Amino acid sequence: MRRFILGFVAFALISASASAQISSSSIAGRSVTTTFTANGSFTPEPDVRQVFITATSPGGGGAGGQASAATAGGGGGGAGASVTNIPMPVTPGSTLTIGCAATGGTGGAAGSGGSASGTSTSVSGFAGTVSALVLGVGSGGAVGAAGVGGAGGAAGGVGGATGGAAGANGGAAVFGGAYSMTGASGGGGGNTAGSAGAFGGSWSGIPFTRSTGGSGNGGGGAGGASIYGYGAGASGGAAGVAATGTIAPGAGGGGGGANAAGGPGGGCRVDITRFTRF
Numbered sequence: 001m002r003r004f005i006l007g008f009v010a011f012a013l014i015s016a017s018a019s020a021q022i023s024s025s026s027i028a029g030r031s032v033t034t035t036f037t038a039n040g041s042f043t044p045e046p047d048v049r050q051v052f053i054t055a056t057s058p059g060g061g062g063a064g065g066q067a068s069a070a071t072a073g074g075g076g077g078g079a080g081a082s083v084t085n086i087p088m089p090v091t092p093g094s095t096l097t098i099g100c101a102a103t104g105g106t107g108g109a110a111g112s113g114g115s116a117s118g119t120s121t122s123v124s125g126f127a128g129t130v131s132a133l134v135l136g137v138g139s140g141g142a143v144g145a146a147g148v149g150g151a152g153g154a155a156g157g158v159g160g161a162t163g164g165a166a167g168a169n170g171g172a173a174v175f176g177g178a179y180s181m182t183g184a185s186g187g188g189g190g191n192t193a194g195s196a197g198a199f200g201g202s203w204s205g206i207p208f209t210r211s212t213g214g215s216g217n218g219g220g221g222a223g224g225a226s227i228y229g230y231g232a233g234a235s236g237g238a239a240g241v242a243a244t245g246t247i248a249p250g251a252g253g254g255g256g257g258a259n260a261a262g263g264p265g266g267g268c269r270v271d272i273t274r275f276t277r278f
Helices: none
Strands: 002-006 022-027 031-036 040-042 050-056 082-089 096-099 121-124 130-135 269-275
Touching: 031 040, 050 121, 050 130, 082 130, 121 269
Parallel strands: 002 130
Antiparallel strands: 022 031, 031 269, 040 096, 050 082, 050 269, 096 121, 121 130
């Protein structure tokens, strides 16, 4: 059997269904979607032979600003790789195993870079020649250096955009076929000469879907956007502002402004949609 791998992180099979956080809803009568935001397992209904997977891997944490007042902002984290409505064959009554980290990368304290999540998103147990999907995580942002902002984190996925340089916008997500795409990369932090943090990259290439960097001198860079949302950069200025967490799955965390901490990246999400009479 082959695994379809979107990213560089090694696949780890996780089967702890007890820790799954699952919600289901019926759409248009026969269409049913089950959502995972943690590790778990899923058994298709007896009449289901194909499911559609929409998912993202965790985003990287934003970096903290340089560890003194009124200095450079940290770079935003990169978003995790994603797939959208990719059709996958299943055997009725068989079990799919979902590896899904509930949290993304950790935001850096002042003077420290953000980190990537240690676990990529995976769904395994499909029928046919491709037995598993594995999605790469977003990288953490870099800490601000004296006089310049920190670089944004790289996007998750093979061929993902590198993060924006100091003060530069992050790169947009890149589509890799009909269903899959890389994440968007984080924006670079601003410097001390009146520069705000830069935009994070957008997942669709449309500018209004990306988040802005923090305002003021030494603003933090924005996190890269996932298919579910984004993390904003924090304001700079004399004291700086810590970036807040993002609830958007897969998004990169915003960079901290000046001497403040970066925000965490968004965790995993997996949506499994199928058509059933049950």
